[in-house]
Structure formats: structure tokens, C-alpha cells
Amino acid sequence: MTRQHAFTPGELDGDRLAVYTSITEGPRAKGPRLFDLVSESGTLLGPFNEFLLRPALGDALQRLGAAIRYEGSLSGRAREMAILVVAAAWDSEFERTAHEAVGRSAGLTEAELAAIAAQAPLELDDPHEAAVLRLARALAGGDVDDGTWASCVPPLDRETVFELTTLVGYYSTLALQMRAFRV
Numbered sequence: 001m002t003r004q005h006a007f008t009p010g011e012l013d014g015d016r017l018a019v020y021t022s023i024t025e026g027p028r029a030k031g032p033r034l035f036d037l038v039s040e041s042g043t044l045l046g047p048f049n050e051f052l053l054r055p056a057l058g059d060a061l062q063r064l065g066a067a068i069r070y071e072g073s074l075s076g077r078a079r080e081m082a083i084l085v086v087a088a089a090w091d092s093e094f095e096r097t098a099h100e101a102v103g104r105s106a107g108l109t110e111a112e113l114a115a116i117a118a119q120a121p122l123e124l125d126d127p128h129e130a131a132v133l134r135l136a137r138a139l140a141g142g143d144v145d146d147g148t149w150a151s152c153v154p155p156l157d158r159e160t161v162f163e164l165t166t167l168v169g170y171y172s173t174l175a176l177q178m179r180a181f182r183v
Helices: 014-025 048-052 055-071 076-090 093-106 110-117 127-141 146-152 158-180
Strands: none
Touching: 014 048, 014 055, 048 055, 055 158, 076 093, 076 110, 076 127, 076 158, 093 110, 093 158, 127 146, 127 158
């Protein structure tokens, strides 16, 4: 059962229309379309429809999400692994489906995707990616103990840890909102 009101483009004006346009015509809409942002009727899919409930907050969230995905320093593989860790932790179907497609495009294998979805051990050859995965799993679990920190910093620097904590927090927020609104 959905708890949302699916805004149609025809009922949008002012700030709601501006947020809608930022999502549908911004960086998410450029490049390969690996998952749908809008339905056939033009309503926003996934977490994005709820951004229209409070346009000032929704715009801030969509800009943060765009910065994480398109302006961050994490490689595509590392970023998508971290997003998928959050999807697994929250059992977020939209995030999992959308970002498995993006992850495949970034080079994640089916075995890697399956291990992340199952929250199973995953051996990675790249020490940076292994640290991202380990730290993202700790963050999604709610804390980073001293042993995890020591094994992840280095190879990660503090700037990357800040980016990763922001990513995990952002995608956790989306997962919570989709769960509350039964998206």
C-alpha cells in the first residue's frame, strides 16, 4: 500500500515544478538511462516524488544526491558498492534495482552484486575498494569501531571518509523515506 500522492507534472508549479525540472533535466537525466526517473504519466519514481512535498528540503536533497553521484571522488565501482550496501542494510528494493544497473555499468560483476545484496563476505583485490566496502558496511550498521577505522584509514583518506559517510547518510535517508511512504 502506498502512502504517497504521486504528483503529476500538470499539477506542479512554482518551487515544486523547479525541483521536478532539476531532477528530470539535471545530471540524473544525462548520459545512459540505467533506471527510470519518471513513470509513463510523468510522475517521479523512487524517492524523488516525495522531494516535492517540501520543495526547499527536496531541492537540497536532490542537489546533495547529484553531488554525491556526479561530483564525488569515489570511483564508480566504489560508489555503487557503498550505495548497494545501504540498499542491502535497509532492504530497499528501488535503491537495489536502480543501483545494481548502475553498478553493472561501472564494472561490478554479478558475483560482487550478489555478495553485497546478501551482506556476505567479498574479497576485493583493490585495497581502496575493499576499504570502501568495509567502511560502508560499518557505517550502515551504525558505527565504525577502532579496528575498522585502522584497517580503512589508510588506504582511504579523511576526505574520502567524509564523502562516504555523507553517501551512506544520504542513501539511508532515501531508504527511510521510501519505507515510510511505502514507495
